[in-house]
Amino acid sequence: MGVVWLAWDERLERRVAVKCARLEDDRATRRLMGEARNAGRLHHPNIVGVFDFVDEGATCWIIMEYVPSRSLAQIVTESGPLTPEEAGSIGCQIAAALAKSHDEGVVHGDVTPENILVTEEGVARLTDFGISRALWSDVTQSATYSVRGKPRYLAPELAKGQPAGEKSDVFSLGASLFSAVEARSPYGEAEHLMAYLARAVEGHIEPMRRAGPLEEPLTALLEVEPRRRPDAAGAQKLLTRAAPPPPHIQEQLHEQSHDSRMRDPRDLGSRPLRLPRLARRPQDSTPFMLQPSRPVRRRRHPWAITAVALVAAGAITAGLVLFTPWASKDEGGKDDKGGRTGATDAKPLATAQAGAMGDERTADPCGLLDAASLSRFGGTALDPDHGEIDRCDVLVRNNSGDDNADVQVNLDSDRDDFDDIRSTRLVGGLTVVTLKRDGRTCERAVLTTDGKQIRVIGKQLAERSPDPCAMADAATDHVVGVLAEGPVPRRSSSPAANSLALLDTCTLLDSTELKLLPGVEADNRDRGFGSWDCDWSSDDGNREVEIQFSRDDSLDADDGTPVNVAGTKSYFIADEAEADSCTVRTPHRTFTDSVGDRTTELFQLTVYAPQPSRQLCDIATEFTAVAVRNIAKRLPER
Template sequence: MAEAGDRVAGRYLLQEPIGSGGMGIVWRAHDELLDRQVAVKCARPDDERAVLRLTNEARNAARLHHPHIVSVFDFVDEGEVCWIVMEYVSGGSLADLVRGRGGLSPREAGAIGCQIAAALATSHAKGVVHGDVTPENVLVTEDGVAKLTDFGISRALWSQATMTRTGGVRGKPPYLPPEVARGDQADRKSDVFALGATLYAAVEGRSPYGEAAHPMAYVARAAEGCIEPPHRAGPLVEALTALLTVEPSRRPAADQALRLLRRVTPPSPDAEGSGDGATVARTPFTLRLRSRPSARGARHRPGRRRLITTAALGAAAALAAGIAVFGPWGGGDLRDSGRSGKDGGHTTADPAPPRTGPAGTVGDARTADPCTLLNAVSLSRFGEAVLDPDYGEIDRCDVLLHGESGDDIADVQLNFDADPPEPGSGTSTRRVGNVTVDAFRREGDKCVRNIASADRKQVWIITERLDTPAPDPCQLGDAATDYAVSVMDRGQVPRRSSRPATGSLAREHACRLFGDAELGRIAGVEVRDRDQGFGDWRCEWADGSGEAGVQLEFTRSNEFTTDDARPAVIAGKRSSVAPNEWGDHSCLVQMLHRSYRNSLGDDTVELMSVNVHGPKSTEKLCHTAEALTATAAKRLPKA
């Protein structure tokens, strides 16, 4: 018998039971290798065939990645006992919620139904049938996020004794689809019926077959299709009637069920953007849906490492005219050697340099590829995940998570940093292989993780919630960090697979654009300190007192804008001048260097930014910033 303090597979420390039933005991446990909370189900299959069945079902469940499906991380076979390691979800089941409240409102049940229907639509598209959708298998967090758990696992764990009580029928009798009660195998349409029965119970507080004293009574009513009409469902009646159709061929598929439930989960009077008719105000147990288009270029994305202490560069709004080229690195797509270049010819991608350095190292700054440490697929369980390789600093890569309406709901940002790590700067530090991981305290909708490499460089992972409903930023950050650590544990950070395109700022060196004497003559800065950023794509010069300095940086954005800034033309190029953009007594000048289309097909621009700060008037600082920008522009290649 397992007890608190036992370890499973040498890494999962059992802490406390959080659920039990005929199918096994579920423990809250600590994954000591990846330093995270997990849920571990203890199962005791009857024989070897049951073990094989359970293994197959766990493997099927592990294939599914969706924000409303509980992820399966691991499967451990210890002979008489099997352990299924899953994502830990704080909060109770829908069954617990209904018992505590006596029933949900139609709107609350409809919102939960939308989330579970979306999960089923994804699983069915991948050929996986749940087979046991019940209130006990729907988990609901305090934030109203619903997740479906136990894909196929409950069916695989049904014992002969349990089957005898229900006449050999596999499934929970109060939610049993009629065709399954008659002996047919559960299929996609069976899952849809079980979802309807689950939502019916959430609203009415009982099974759609009424109340019965014995499980076989439910089975008999299910086989006959004796469904009682709902009395409290209100606007949910039509959708429930469709989902609970006795004949499977007339029952909607999961994606159709999702549309039905969306239509009857209307926006509240105080919903944002009430004019669009598609927003549901968020209550503790409702889903918030949006239909407005994503506005990637209209918001400020988080900046690099310095976003922790400094405002990020402004995002863009109007793309400059010019011929687009594909990508900053060779042909835009890092693996594509046949994209058209600006001159109408083709760029040639060089083969990726091999990973020759030891595990846990970043290696050469200008060839280390930040996008190899992020993986959209590994984050897809949190939502639709898209890799964005061309935003912000050149040493940066992002994964954007989209909600069901297509809006950005979360951002995962990864940056390299040339500064040596400061040990123990986070609240929780752990050693994994040759790297050290620091976890910082959550700050509102933002979470920060740091990986200190074996060659004394840093990887910053910054996750931010942009909309609701959205995953917890720290859980998202931990998942992204786990993937990055797993890549670094296998060797040096992989190299970029091509050289920068001709004319790209990624080819340039920021610290070479100004000489110390030149900074003294133009900016009045007697350089005492020079800080070269990662890859020499950023450089800072300071006078030693901290009162005056210059920073030059190469960045990328979706568009170029002069909003909230004064338009200017410097060295023949479109620019903007923004006094006090980075604090009082400063002036930021941004110059559009070139425009291109990235590997996703998005319009993208490269910018050179020059910021000057010091004890002078803002007018003089801006004059100095413009003069320095003009000087640097003359030394850049033609785009």
Template sequence: MRLTPEVGDRIAGRYLLREPIGKGGMGVVWLAWDELLHRRVAVKCARTDDARATQRLTREARNAGRLHHPGIVPVFDIVIEAETCWIVSSQIADALAKSHSEGVVHGDVTPENVLVTVDGVARLTDFGISRALCSEVTRTTATTGGFRGKPRYVAPEVARGGAGDAKSDVFSLGASLFMAVEGQSPYGEFENLMGYLAKACEGHVERPHRAGQLTEPLIAMLEVEPRNRPDAAEAEELLRGVPGLREKGEREFGEPSERTQPEDDARSAPPDTPTASLLRPPRALPPPLRHPLTISGTALVVALIVVGLLFFYGPWSSDSPDTAPAGALGDPRTADPCALLDAAALSRFGDTQVDPDYGELDRCDVLVLKGNAEEIAAVEVNFSNELREFDAGVPTRRVGNVEVASLARDGDECRRFISTPDRMQIIVVGERHAAPAPDPCALADAATDHAVSVLDRGPVPRRRSAWPADALARLDACALLDAASLKRVPGLGTRPSERGFGDWNCEWESPDGGGTAFVDLEFTRDNDLEDNGQRAVVAGTTAYVEPEEEGDDSCVVLTPHRTYTNALGDHTVELVLLTVSGQERSRTQLCGTAKSLSATAVRNIARSLPETPGK
């Protein structure tokens, strides 16, 4: 046998090579004809230049061969000839669910490993880096010195050195579907593969803009935290929830028809008619298909991208929610401030790290660290529903649909204001916290340039996932205090004087505007509340009281609502911050009123949201 196979060669005296139908890093896949059983097969040709390579390919054949299911590409044979290993399989597709139920993780779910038949059936192939969960020692990049899988589709936990598991396969499936919809990786576009790995390690996943009714399933499958990510069966339920998908899936993948039986297919079609082609990641929107595909019920969930469905529910659908112009901020509750920041773009200032869960709910930070992980500077992005105007002395510039105002440095802080076409504002703040630290205006300018480049391509990207059911973000802060409770503050008006961004902040003040009385209720986040004032019990919850925190005539109460671990593994407290100010009132009176109003707010939250786990 020659070292380079050609059309017409026979493998093991039985498999007649017809044509190559794809290739990858571990070999070339040929369409072949099994002259013994008269059926078409896919034959993978892989060079085995050492014993370890042979062992790896044998493992691939063994792991795929143990999976018997209509959605799994079965392995019929493995042939070792000289320095070449041939793995023989059919056109019958696989599904990840079956693979996982048999204890096998695929480890390389990508568009390149999805075969699509002329009948529009998608099938998973290439178990080249698969592993049996119970029979192999877990290997990581630290022990192997290399990286397994394709960086554009790799799950964050794998990029960080983890071995990967069934949840990692689900992420890679979501990333492959994202590629089919958006024309790029969920990590963005980079010339160097290390760019994708850097984004994966940071857990920075972009939100789909063109997915239409597939948006929520995609977001769920691309959750950064594996424990929050659906397994294959749960992903199936999400995908079946897309209108029209259940009917399509059952019609396409219900009871096997004669047309889909491999024996009938082999007899009815000539051997030189290919029945599979590799589905490759598109660089732009894919053209209409002659044979529309669907997402197979179990097969897609578990494993396969059915491109045809995208033509019903994809970016070109009139139902797509992303109709806002470039630069627009859009729906406040779904706009993602972290999507406007790029830690890698700020790495010239030092080690950088995204902090997505500190402070206001519309805020995201990038921290600048020095060698010992001490925070020396930061960039903050947050949103405002008030359009601040500037006089002629403030430099401004127009970029596409947005306008950028650059304020002069104020001590260790520097601010940039990006005005959006929907008359809202994005505020970028550069801060230095310790010496030596970068210039805060240089930080602010670098972050603003990146944000503007994102806004030049479209509206502010949406958050990667919906707020949890028990999150304060689902509430209107102004609805938590009624007129009767507000009358506890003498001279205070009972109508909100100002609503904050997303209705996550509400203010009430004296009707005359004289400042004799003021109440502010805000949803915010912190890492720890232990150092915030005096402990007090508010509506059965341990709260923290800070007299005179906002001036001599003020009292602040911080009441925890829920605690969780964010995408970086940091402990995070979501809380209600309530401030009361009033002239000619004692500190005891002010703090008593602040605790009473906080208790009212907490009770109204409990009536509005599910019980907070672990509270």
């Protein structure tokens, strides 16, 4: 049948459930893998999550969320029958889980009291999705056909040899709830399993004595004819009307739902912004508009997820690696003597595997977004040339045509050290990280198969805006769907001949020029994605110079105090990035982007040091003048 271990994930410091099953042939292994994949894509507060599947030849491992709980079968055995209200609360939650599963095209096939877990707080979770049909089901055979499932809860059509379907899951849920309140199968009591099968074939359903308000919904769920039964969503409505979950459970499930939605990728998910004032502003002047938050300076760090399950109930000789460790790489691309790193450095697309970032300079963030897939949140429009070069946005508009929400994708060379993780899940070879909601912003991270990162951000821009977590989840699902088919899509065209995108920011200041800020070392260099940003720091980390290429509608007084830098009107602002900092923004060229919007390509230079603001801004302006001259040497005239 299988062995279940309680294990410890050392990296993420959490308990997990590890199921071990010994399979007899490759076909069984392939079948189990497919079903594990189905279970892994079902993210719902009432479904036990599947994190990973590991095939070690003769042995397969399934790594699942550990839920401290008792099964519904245990509860009835230890405490006796449930009240209709208790059973109804559980039924509502499991019906919601089935509705999610059926929407994703997954039939559970083994809904029984043993597979319904209930926590001390009364939250119900459905487990063994899909996997139960391959490994842990009771299989009853007759001379002419075989039946999968536990006969006490088996739908009549399954007893007749028909395949499992959505309506058979609904019947099994009704049978499980019947058993919980009546302390017996809806087929009564029998000494032999074949007797239950015979009664199922006949459509014999026992009368209810203790169901009370559940009698009507259970009668509907236990209809012998599948076409007369409600679907899972209809079952949820009937059960909720009769015996809804108590308020504390409804509140808990509502909170969990923000971080556990996972839609089918077929239905179509960056680092914190360093340019907060360049964030797209909504067109209306509502007083509830989000004010740009002050950015937090964050160093890029590699983030490796490595987790080894340690057996709590006994010894396992083989180590179980839940996630593969990755190492970060500096892949800014080779530059020529002029500091230009064009698309000629790209690796052949054929060498990039599914789920990989591939060559940074040709990776297209807009290829990971689809405005149409977000249309349920309002009118949508792709905004391909705003913010960092490794970024793409979809603007969401209200009925008046005003921008009231934003969804963006950012590409990263390295993985962040997240300290606000809500959950992680594995989808194929990708790790999806769900971060805690921060006010009107929700972030997700998709970790690519080649050790890089895609950050998805949902933002509310006005009081009445779509849920940012729902938007981030929907966009993340699309990202995962795209990466399931191949690497990050490539850009369709090369940058303009005078575009900053052709340059390497790390070539714009050399060791001599960096002496303008004593202590900053040329060797202490950190290259960003595509070499489109770069920073140099002192050994103690207290002093830093950063250059970043970006794009915006325009530059004006909202971006700081005007200043002439090497003949170019620029803008400086103190303490915007953080205390003891000064940022100078300088336009480079203006162009019409792919959707017809006028866009300004610019670069910003920020200096960080414990010095007075005026002195710091003078230093930042001097650095910017040097960078402007070096850019002019490397690019044709604008």
